Amino acid sequence: DGTVISTTDTMEEQPIKKTKKERKEFTAQEKLQILSELNGPNPPSVSSLLEKYGVSKSSLHRWRQPEKMERLQEMADGSDGIGAGDGGNGNHTDKSKKRDMNDKLRKIKLGLQSFCKDNLTRDVIEQLAITSSLIQLKASEIKDELLKRHEVVPNVLTDEEVSALQAFKGSKSWSCLIGNQLGYLSTAGSVKWSDHAKANTASYLEQNARMPPKPKKQRMEFTAQEKLMILQELENTNVQNRTDGAPPLTVEQICKKYHTSKSSLHRWKQQYKTGRLQELAESGSGYCHAKRVFNDKLHVIKKALNDFYVENENAPVEERVSINYTTLQARAIMAKEMILERHHGMAVVSRTNLGALQAEVEGGQQAEGEGGEGAQQAEVHAGEGEHQIDAGEGAQQVEDGEGAQQAEIHAGEAAQQAEVPASEGAQQAE
Numbered sequence: 001d002g003t004v005i006s007t008t009d010t011m012e013e014q015p016i017k018k019t020k021k022e023r024k025e026f027t028a029q030e031k032l033q034i035l036s037e038l039n040g041p042n043p044p045s046v047s048s049l050l051e052k053y054g055v056s057k058s059s060l061h062r063w064r065q066p067e068k069m070e071r072l073q074e075m076a077d078g079s080d081g082i083g084a085g086d087g088g089n090g091n092h093t094d095k096s097k098k099r100d101m102n103d104k105l106r107k108i109k110l111g112l113q114s115f116c117k118d119n120l121t122r123d124v125i126e127q128l129a130i131t132s133s134l135i136q137l138k139a140s141e142i143k144d145e146l147l148k149r150h151e152v153v154p155n156v157l158t159d160e161e162v163s164a165l166q167a168f169k170g171s172k173s174w175s176c177l178i179g180n181q182l183g184y185l186s187t188a189g190s191v192k193w194s195d196h197a198k199a200n201t202a203s204y205l206e207q208n209a210r211m212p213p214k215p216k217k218q219r220m221e222f223t224a225q226e227k228l229m230i231l232q233e234l235e236n237t238n239v240q241n242r243t244d245g246a247p248p249l250t251v252e253q254i255c256k257k258y259h260t261s262k263s264s265l266h267r268w269k270q271q272y273k274t275g276r277l278q279e280l281a282e283s284g285s286g287y288c289h290a291k292r293v294f295n296d297k298l299h300v301i302k303k304a305l306n307d308f309y310v311e312n313e314n315a316p317v318e319e320r321v322s323i324n325y326t327t328l329q330a331r332a333i334m335a336k337e338m339i340l341e342r343h344h345g346m347a348v349v350s351r352t353n354l355g356a357l358q359a360e361v362e363g364g365q366q367a368e369g370e371g372g373e374g375a376q377q378a379e380v381h382a383g384e385g386e387h388q389i390d391a392g393e394g395a396q397q398v399e400d401g402e403g404a405q406q407a408e409i410h411a412g413e414a415a416q417q418a419e420v421p422a423s424e425g426a427q428q429a430e
Contacts, residue, residue, distance in 0.1 A: 024054050028072045031063050035072075038064075071106075104164030107157070109178060111142035116182055120191075129193035129201040130184040136175040137208060143168055220259045224280035227268045230258055231277075304335035 026034070034053055037044065038060075050057060062068055103109070115138055119128055128134060143165050150157045157165070179185030222230070237249045251262055271277040308331050312321055321327060 026053075026055070031072050034060070035063055035069070104161050105168060107146055107161070108139050108142050108165070108168070111146075112138060112178060113182060115142075116184060124194055125196050127193070127197040127200065128204060129197040130179065130182075130191070131201060132172060132175040132179050132185060133205055134201055135179050135184075136170050136172060137205060139168075139170045139175065139178070141208075143170070222258075222260070224277055228272070228277055228281045230254065230260075230265075231268055231272055300339055301332050301335050304339075305331055308335075 034049065034055065038046070038049055044052075046057070046060070049055075050060065063072065112135060116130055119130065146157060147162070147165055150162060176185060184191060234249060234251075234254050240246075241248050251265060255262055255265055268277060305328060309323065312323065
């Protein structure tokens, strides 16, 4: 009917996603500068100040709190020492401290910084070498001290700091990070500690360890014969229990009895199925009494290094080579290449010999085949000759028989003819 329908009326309005407001961050010095303008003799209005620097009203209110002001002053002066990067000299960058005001572990870091600075003022003999383990231990000690002080004076820590300290574990990675920020573990600004300082640190860690190291679990080891005996006991006991109607002996029970693990027992069963365990137990070699059978796949290289060492010791002094890490590494690589080259050469020779042997076998088989065919042909020809001879003799015999038969026939006929005239003559004479 000519009516025009607007597509804008039919289309659903798509919600417009709000772009994330870009948050502007300020260093401690920048925050103090903004606050100084607000607290100056001719302070601007709060709205104009917020518009000028692009800061929110809540952030400005938070900066003006007394405890935050104190923290900002520490950060601006570098008195906290965190992030120094040069052994605690305070030459830190402001950029890395834009959000450190809300650091719940700030008091632990301040205590670590104070401890490290006091350590540098000590006599060289009394100094401690700052390591990640020492930082980890001192951080735990400072945490416990802060929590104890908070129990006496509740206002020492805020509720957020108390929760953060209670959850603080002081991991090794955290200690390394703080050590780098303090500048004592970084490569560029780390302090060169004396042997006395290193020894003092080792002694301090040993005396004040938070948790004593766990004793190493005693590992029971068994010979092949003992392993086989344990498996046979498990099998025989279960067979007897099934006969008696008793519950079977479980893997946990047998492992507890012999102080071994289920993984070890499972590995023994696999060796038993393949026959390897029986082979070791019944062999007359030392493997049946060995608790572990080692197959060192690098023993040829180690033997070459040992031979080189002995040869070098027996060489004249002026021809000896200095034995160090680089020399041994180069010799090991050289020995590896020589062994691999020798192995490849032997493999080529073995393949060549195998090819020659196969060719010889095939040639012998071919010669035997040809000789067999020749002998068979000769036998065939000889047989044919014999058959011809026999046929000739037979034919001759047949001819001789026929001739004799014909002679006998002729002789009979002659005799018969002779008898006829004789009979006729006798009749005439009568």
